[in-house]
Amino acid sequence: MTSPPRKLAPVFSRPPAVADPAKAERARVAMGWLHTAHFLTSAPQLEHLPTLDLPEIAFVGRSNAGKSTAINTLTQQTRLAFASKTPGRTQHINLFGVGKQKVDDAVLADLPGYGYAAVPKEAKLRWQRVMGNYLMTRETLRGVVLMCDPRHGMTELDEILLDVIRPRVAEGLKFLVLLTKSDKLTRSEGAKVLSITRLQAGGGEVKLFSALKKQGVDEAAELLWRWVHPETQPASE
Numbered sequence: 001m002t003s004p005p006r007k008l009a010p011v012f013s014r015p016p017a018v019a020d021p022a023k024a025e026r027a028r029v030a031m032g033w034l035h036t037a038h039f040l041t042s043a044p045q046l047e048h049l050p051t052l053d054l055p056e057i058a059f060v061g062r063s064n065a066g067k068s069t070a071i072n073t074l075t076q077q078t079r080l081a082f083a084s085k086t087p088g089r090t091q092h093i094n095l096f097g098v099g100k101q102k103v104d105d106a107v108l109a110d111l112p113g114y115g116y117a118a119v120p121k122e123a124k125l126r127w128q129r130v131m132g133n134y135l136m137t138r139e140t141l142r143g144v145v146l147m148c149d150p151r152h153g154m155t156e157l158d159e160i161l162l163d164v165i166r167p168r169v170a171e172g173l174k175f176l177v178l179l180t181k182s183d184k185l186t187r188s189e190g191a192k193v194l195s196i197t198r199l200q201a202g203g204g205e206v207k208l209f210s211a212l213k214k215q216g217v218d219e220a221a222e223l224l225w226r227w228v229h230p231e232t233q234p235a236s237e
């Protein structure tokens with residue numbers, strides 16, 4: 001005797017996430033733009049830094065926070081900013097031009113990492129002065145990207161830096177906190193540090209970012225693109 005055909009259990013599966021094509025296109029444009037990044041110049045002091053009549057985006061952060069790696073990831077280049085395993089290696093302000101069709105329309109500024117314990121106190125104070133002056137006086141500064149290692153959270157120096165830029169933020173300076181190396185966090189640790197940092201940042205954008213897992217890369221790239229090209233702001237935002 002043949003057994004009756006078994007009834008198949010209905011399959012309740014979540015429909016596949018529909019990618020937003022407009023969002024994907026914006027990320028593609030932003031990543032293509034950042035990929036044009038090329039070295040312009042390097043200066044040990046603020047007074048040696050040329051004034052370029054272009055909006056500038058500064059990358060700052062505690063030494064070893066993952067700043068060089070993040071710049072290389074955002075520009076999809078392997079050695080644009082020198083990523084080193086030795087903290088405190090970035091000693092100059094490095095400027096990179098970005099722009100399509102070989103015409104730069106913005107500058108990326110990689111500032112020296114701060115807070116590395118082995119750097120002599122005098123050198124530390126000198127760099128804090130250089131950075132403070134840069135952040136307060138650089139007229140072309142359009143936005144600041146602060147990199148933090150979320151396992152250490154925002155340090156005192158990070159908070160001082162935010163205090164330094166706050167008056168300029170009130171006047172329209174953009175800022176973004178990237179919580180780097182997010183691949184080292186569990187999902188719940190990531191959510192926790194994200195909400196704590198959002199409170200500390202007092203209204204600025206905060207995103208989890210991993211160069212290793214490519215988390216947050218498209219979103220950060222798109223934000224930087226919009227800082228420089230505000231006319232392309234999506235209507236819904």
Ligand SMILES: Nc1nc2c(ncn2[C@@H]2O[C@H](COP(=O)(O)OP(=O)(O)OP(=O)(O)O)[C@@H](O)[C@H]2O)c(=O)[nH]1
Nearest residue numbers: 064065066067068069084087088090113181211212
């Ligand atoms: N797991 C993981 N490690 C990372 C990531 N980003 C950076 N790192 C590691 O963190 C260390 C420091 O990264 P860097 O990019 O050199 O840091 P930096 O902030 O530029 O350092 P300074 O030159 O001292 O200012 C390196 O060993 C990187 O490989 C990431 O997304 N995930």
